[in-house]
């Protein structure tokens with residue numbers, strides 16, 4: 001066996017590449033002394049909007065706040081049903097409760113891992129029958145692939161619901177060339193370090209084409225400010241991206257497109273060699289994923305456990321996103337769900353396994369990971 005140390009997410013390799021530029025950008029921010037809302041924040045917002053083609057980009061403190069700010073801007077209330085997937089990170093549903101609205105859990109598609117539009121329709125009927133007002137849907141671009149925006153935009157328009165896209169994992173993904181950040185009323189993202197575009201702390205952003213909403217979001221992120229923060233015209237939050245993180249992100253955004261392409265090359269190599277071994281992640285035609293995760297499906301939980309242990313012995317770190325769907329979590333087990341239940345979310349949580357993927361994964365290590373995976377699956381199946 002080779003002696004190598006494989007990282008699940010390798011932030012060091014990227015840092016080595018841009019370290020000098022980071023050092024001078026951080027030094028510049030220190031020299032300037034404008035730690036909050038310094039000029040780098042506005043510059044980053046303008047570059048970020050240009051990158052994805054959104055009219056407005058508004059940064060904030062993290063991806064969870066971004067979702068909460070979006071819901072606050074839309075003035076959601078408790079009677080409002082907000083439809084979210086169950087098979088996602090907790091923040092998607094958490095923001096709904098933080099904003100004082102009612103989450104309703106929708107099932108996911110087995111192949112795309114994303115919100116199933118048919119389950120959404122059943123869930124809307126259920127919410128209405130329970131006296132709730134279907135108000136918004138928050139699809140997630142899970143593992144980096146955009147959600148089925150065509151179907152979800154159609155359903156939202158038909159039901160007069162708002163479409164808020166949680167692209168914390170999917171920023172930079174595209175559908176027929178159109179980038180996340182330009183779908184729905186508002187898109188949110190996160191710059192948590194391990195996300196595809198991450199900073200060195202917490203950070204987040206919102207995107208919208210609506211001038212009024214953009215203005216409102218800029219007020220909400222600074223205590224509901226009016227002309228300045230000492231005029232408070234509504235209840236807001238304290239949710240700003242700090243200047244140093246904006247300075248870092250300005251540099252990281254410059255190499256992001258290249259990194260997305262590198263991630264896609266790794267995914268293609270994995271796909272080629274793993275497609276007849278396990279169920280590989282399906283990318284819908286015309287879609288580009290940013291590969292926040294490369295997630296395979298094993299036959300069942302027992303096989304996954306054996307494969308994961310065996311890979312660990314070979315020095316290949318893996319992760320399970322997500323071991324428990326949200327409707328089965330204590331904090332959310334009282335929430336409404338699709339009346340047909342959420343069988344796919346439950347099954348996915350027992351079968352998924354994410355392999356290491358990032359833009360700086362050496363080709364030899366990619367093959368080592370694939371070899372180890374093929375080996376681990378074979379040994380699990382011949383037990």
Ligand SMILES: *Cc1c(COP(=O)(O)O)cnc(C)c1O
Pocket residue numbers: 062063064065088089091092140166168169189190191192202203204
């Ligand atoms: C990471 C993540 C968030 C939250 O982002 P933070 O910046 O950690 O608050 C929200 N939704 C999804 C789907 C995420 O993966």
